[in-house]
Amino acid sequence: MIPTKVQEEQAVMIVHTLGPKGTNCEKAGRLWLKNQGLRGEVRLYETLEEALLHVKITENSVLLGCAVYPFLHNIVFENLLDLKIIDSFVMPTYSMVFAAKPNTSETEIKTVASHPAPAHLAKLFSDHVQLVTSNAQAALACASNAADGCITTIKAADENNLQIIKDFGEVPMCFTIHGLKKI
The missing domain is CATH 3.40.190.10 (Periplasmic binding protein-like II)
Incomplete structure (x- = not known):
């Protein structure tokens, strides 16, 4: 080689x-x-x-x-x-998704955790965007109730038992x- x-x-x-x-x-x-x-x-x-x-x-x-x-x-x-x-x-990338804890309706979501890069997607769902250090960290914030929803990867959403509300696909x-x- x-x-x-x-x-x-x-x-x-x-x-x-x-x-x-x-x-x-x-x-x-x-x-x-x-x-x-x-x-x-x-x-x-x-x-x-x-x-x-x-x-x-x-x-x-x-x-x-x-x-x-x-x-x-x-x-x-x-x-x-x-x-x-x-x-x-x-x-x-892994599919980028908007996710929340199971049985959460979109109207219940007030705060969305997001890495700064895809934060524009978070603003589609809430004016209250909580910036975190990575997409995986956004899922952790949502799973721990630090945020109501998150922009994250499908992998991180699955690993944190979050429900997918919107799938934006791979980027x-x-x-x-x-x-x-x-x-």
């Missing part, structure tokens, strides 16, 4: 990205490792900014970002001296891979 450009630049074993378990970023990280023919692990963090700190101190690692992550531009430009985008790819999404520049 001929090594890819990414493999030639850096033997990647750890992908640092947005958690908690069940995020589109986790799914994308596993797919990227598989497509690169690399054996490794995906480590999850509350924010990409936190994950970035670990990339800088962990050998053989990269940051996986999502093109619609609200502050991806800050990650790129604030770290321009020691970080570069080394790859990108498009992968369909073809660009994911970026950031690695440290060689000195």
